[in-house]
Amino acid sequence: MDDMGINVALLGYGAIGQAVHRMLAPLADQARVVGVLDRISLEGAAGPARMAGPAGSAVPVLDLAAATKGADVVLECASPAAVRAYGPGIVGAGTDLLVASLGALVDDRLRSTLLERGPGRCFLSTGAIGGLDLVRASAGTIDAITLETRKPPAALLHRGLGTELRSSIVRADATGAVGHVFGGSVAEAVRLFPSNINVAAALGLAAGNMDLVRVDIIADPGATLTSHAIEVRGSGGTYRFAIENFPDPANLATSTLTARSLVSGLLRLAGHGPLFI
Numbered sequence: 001m002d003d004m005g006i007n008v009a010l011l012g013y014g015a016i017g018q019a020v021h022r023m024l025a026p027l028a029d030q031a032r033v034v035g036v037l038d039r040i041s042l043e044g045a046a047g048p049a050r051m052a053g054p055a056g057s058a059v060p061v062l063d064l065a066a067a068t069k070g071a072d073v074v075l076e077c078a079s080p081a082a083v084r085a086y087g088p089g090i091v092g093a094g095t096d097l098l099v100a101s102l103g104a105l106v107d108d109r110l111r112s113t114l115l116e117r118g119p120g121r122c123f124l125s126t127g128a129i130g131g132l133d134l135v136r137a138s139a140g141t142i143d144a145i146t147l148e149t150r151k152p153p154a155a156l157l158h159r160g161l162g163t164e165l166r167s168s169i170v171r172a173d174a175t176g177a178v179g180h181v182f183g184g185s186v187a188e189a190v191r192l193f194p195s196n197i198n199v200a201a202a203l204g205l206a207a208g209n210m211d212l213v214r215v216d217i218i219a220d221p222g223a224t225l226t227s228h229a230i231e232v233r234g235s236g237g238t239y240r241f242a243i244e245n246f247p248d249p250a251n252l253a254t255s256t257l258t259a260r261s262l263v264s265g266l267l268r269l270a271g272h273g274p275l276f277i
């Protein structure tokens with residue numbers, strides 16, 4: 001970081017990466033995108049120099065070494081698998097990491113490597129929900145958290161789904177009937193829906209205990225928004241959050257709020273904006 005703001009490298013350049021790039025364009029004096037890491041550059045395949053992004057604001061595609069050298073912060077907006085593969089190397093190189101795919105942090109070892117080992121710092125995005133400050137402040141006093149996530153069926157389908165789950169989601173879509181497609185722990189939810197249920201991991205991380213969180217996922221053919229109904233119960237009180245997000249047209253599984261949360265986080269890291277603590 002210098003007087004001119006922070007340099008950001010985007011690990012992942014899909015719906016979120018491109019939205020963050022667009023949103024930061026007019027804020028370059030505070031936080032600017034200096035490059036993108038994609039599957040090819042991360043796999044270390046040497047080749048001709050490439051650029052990513054729209055003409056006029058395209059940035060170089062970087063390998064990991066160039067990104068950790070040239071960026072103050074790597075913003076992960078790829079997948080939990082990418083956090084597992086590259087997160088430790090990024091913080092180990094002394095570069096800060098802002099994580100969107102919080103589901104990766106259900107793994108105890110990875111979580112402690114990223115959050116405790118350094119020398120780079122690891123920040124967790126609030127992503128598609130709010131209220132995590134309250135959950136964090138209540139850590140140690142919480143008895144149970146319930147999360148009911150409701151999405152259009154198309155937002156829950158992904159390549160890695162098993163046959164049975166896929167059928168129940170497709171059935172909901174075909175019949176128009178609301179389907180309860182999952183009920184269980186954060187770890188199991190993240191295993192089955194790795195890129196769809198990061199909010200569950202966010203709640204567990206804020207509470208300091210993933211086991212406090214019960215997750216239900218509903219495929220709702222009538223839903224146009226993604227909704228998260230959250231209830232936190234404990235000795236300090238009962239808190240309820242109802243969040244209804246517009247999906248990102250570029251990826252229905254992602255809410256438009258997520259990119260805004262990441263931009264807000266980056267600006268905070270750059271020292272701008274009110275600091276709620």
Ligand SMILES: NC(=O)c1ccc[n+]([C@@H]2O[C@H](COP(=O)([O-])OP(=O)(O)OC[C@H]3O[C@@H](n4cnc5c(N)ncnc54)[C@H](O)[C@@H]3O)[C@@H](O)[C@H]2O)c1
Pocket residue numbers: 011012013014015016017037038039042077078079080081082085100101102125126127128129194195196198199202250251253254255258
């Ligand atoms: N915290 C939250 O509330 C929240 C909300 C939405 C999405 N997310 C996370 O953000 C991620 C990105 O969302 P998106 O809508 O931009 O997805 P997307 O599918 O539109 O784009 C993801 C990009 O990352 C790349 N990628 C994925 N895995 C990779 C890997 N292992 N190595 C290199 N590149 C990889 C893909 O090729 C793609 O270009 C999701 O997978 C999800 O885990 C978090």
